[in-house]
């Protein structure tokens with residue numbers, strides 16, 4: 510599995526982009542950054558997109574991806590999400606008002622995108638990967654993912670505050686090789702973090718007790734860029750050698 514960090518921040522400033530991971534060539538985890546990081550040739554190869562939730566910083570580039578590749582797709586781009594997430598996309602994005610309804614537009618006899626619901630079972634095969642998911646504690650319905658291939662698994666927390674189900678899922682994530690965990694605000698904004706469904710370094714420390722002592726690299730994402738230095742200092746002060754704050758553009762492979 511090759512993982513490319515297209516974006517890893519909770520907002521945008523020049524050179525820092527919103528959350529999205531490219532897995533190998535054809536699958537994306539979240540869609541906060543596609544069009545500004547991938548070439549057109551790379552964008553055409555995206556077949557499946559797993560969404561954690563419908564907040565703008567995780568879906569915004571669905572709009573530009575659909576537009577960019579519409580003349581070249583021979584199959585729809587499959588967008589995967591929980592029912593409330595897909596309902597929000599239908600109602601608020603692909604609604605022929607904010608953006609064209611790319612679930613209906615077809616250039617080669619097939620729609621540009623298709624919206625696909627995650628099953629109630631909590632596990633599904635997508636694009637050759639085994640995908641497990643569990644709800645997080647955020648302000649809108651959100652899931653975290655465990656994505657498994659033959660070579661090992663990746664854990665992606667999604668946006669979350671203090672929670673339980675995703676940590677139970679992580680425990681069953683076999684041959685876990687890497688974990689992406691959100692931390693958005695510095696400790697002095699703990700109250701804001703809690704009401705907006707996010708973590709601070711101090712809250713992360715408590716969550717990592719649920720993650721356990723597993724010897725897995727922990728990549729921190731979803732930092733609010735205006736607090737980046739403060740977050741780096743506070744995360745370093747946790748003295749957890751597994752923790753690395755992402756910058757964007759990294760490639761990991763296992």
Ligand SMILES: [Zn+2]
Pocket residue numbers: 519564566567668731
């Ligand atoms: Zn977010």
Ligand SMILES: [Zn+2]
Pocket residue numbers: 562564647668
């Ligand atoms: Zn969010």
